[in-house]
């Protein structure tokens with residue numbers, strides 16, 4: 001029974017474009033009616049009709065401790081009870097900044113903003129200012145938020161001048177955005193040979209998550225580090241999704257690569273709106289008011305969000321916590337792989353840490369072109385079968401699923417039972 005979700009979706013579509021405030025929530029990738037959520041607790045999501053789901057989306061990554069973790073809630077309530085925003089500096093900003101700096105050796109200073117979009121946009125501005133160059137390189141299928149200059153993903157097998165991905169983004173805005181295939185070192189080499197002196201920065205999701213989970217090929221990130229260093233360009237790791245998810249710190253610790261700038265979001269805000277960008281002191285001190293690169297925000301460093309971030313990182317740092325979320329992801333990947341083999345379904349499960357994607361294809365997925373060859377209709381059918389069986393997967397074949405420390409044995413059994421039912425039809 002989803003009568004209440006259907007009623008709310010109809011009402012929503014009258015006053016919100018597509019009935020939602022972020023496109024993927026509308027279920028267009030899988031069809032059907034999006035569930036309107038009434039509450040969440042631990043690994044559980046409850047919709048407006050009272051249906052209960054095991055949540056493997058977790059607000060698209062932030063909730064690594066699950067929904068409404070008691071210590072995060074307590075920190076949020078405590079902060080909110082003292083006022084929700086002041087537009088003036090607070091101790092909580094210093095405390096969260098200190099935790100980020102301690103976790104990421106490449107980050108000596110950090111600036112908090114309210115969304116990953118804002119963080120990526122600001123990092124690009126800083127990279128251009130610091131290098132005095134205009135071009136930026138991004139990878140086909142990597143998402144860095146919806147700032148105009150980053151909404152280009154025109155993908156072909158060769159380096160292309162960016163083409164806008166959305167009406168309203170002008171050709172001029174993305175003319176300085178060079179889009180190349182993920183995991184293709186030789187194309188990046190050729191691009192640097194031709195345009196190296198124009199390139200301000202290479203932006204990369206060090207483990208791609210926004211085309212589904214695609215790990216970097218051996219040597220790929222190393223090559224980006226070397227090429228940018230030689231050309232005097234900055235290497236920018238967008239760890240909005242991978243931060244605290246692919247490793248207890250991030251992809252840069254997992255692969256041993258030191259980027260010049262790091263973009264953070266999702267987990268860092270503990271489920272409230274917060275994101276950040278950071279790097280070496282000399283770079284970050286170019287940001288206003290320490291330096292001339294302007295960037296500001298009415299709600300930046302919001303005390304309630306900072307409190308949620310501090311509480312989340314503190315709980316996550318306890319021994320065995322992160323590993324618990326990772327172990328669950330590894331078990332879930334095994335369950336999927338074994339069940340698909342039994343059912344004769346071609347499936348490639350790709351996982352790094354607490355992020356995983358079941359691609360409906362028999363071949364490994366190394367870039368966006370591969371991802372698009374996976375069977376989307378099969379994913380949609382699987383998604384709905386799982387939803388009917390009480391498991392909430394990402395409503396799109398090109399997204400990562402996420403696990404949390406609230407996912408335990410009982411949830412794993414429920415997941416396995418759902419997978420079995422989904423493929424026995």
Ligand SMILES: *Cc1c(COP(=O)(O)O)cnc(C)c1O
Nearest residue numbers: 115116117143144145238240241
């Ligand atoms: C989610 C995401 C963003 C955008 O963050 P928002 O807070 O949604 O603006 C940017 N980069 C990556 C890698 C992301 O996964």
